[in-house]
């Protein structure tokens with residue numbers, strides 16, 4: 001089962017560039033998959049994603065790379081190089097149906113979204129970058145566009 005998981009992830013990572021595809025080796029902020037209501041779970045996908053079944057909730061897992069983790073520990077804004085990844089899963093033990101990334105760039109890039117580049121990779125279909133991602137994350141009230149927080153014990 002474990003092997004199969006990685007094999008599938010390998011297929012998916014064809015579309016995801018290598019440094020991002022390693023997100024499972026980063027620090028997992030969620031510890032265990034977290035259930036989110038379906039409507040909330042559609043937020044970080046392509047706006048055109050058809051709603052198949054509004055009663056079908058999703059699970060998420062959130063990962064931070066080392067740079068992002070250290071910023072969270074220091075409770076500071078995220079420096080360039082920070083990456084936060086979110087897996088969307090149909091089942092807690094299933095394969096991701098989509099991967100969302102936030103990538104922090106240096107001064108002068110992605111100015112409209114505070115230096116953050118937002119990318120969504122569906123398990124099939126073309127990757128997506130959308131300005132609406134940043135607008136919602138800015139308004140969301142988290143620290144420096146990021147909703148996720150360090151859980152106790154990190």
Ligand code: HEC
Pocket residue numbers: 036040041043044045046060062084085086100101102118119120128129130132133134136137140142145146147148149
């Ligand atoms: C309408 C609001 C909204 C939009 C639009 C949105 N998000 Fe999010 N996003 C959220 C919320 C709320 C969370 C935290 C809860 C959760 O993860 O489900 C979140 C979490 C995330 C996370 C995990 C890090 C964090 O901030 O907790 C990533 C990565 C992410 N979103 C990427 C994206 C991408 C990429 C897009 C655009 C394709 C996008 N989001 C669009 C509301 C939004």
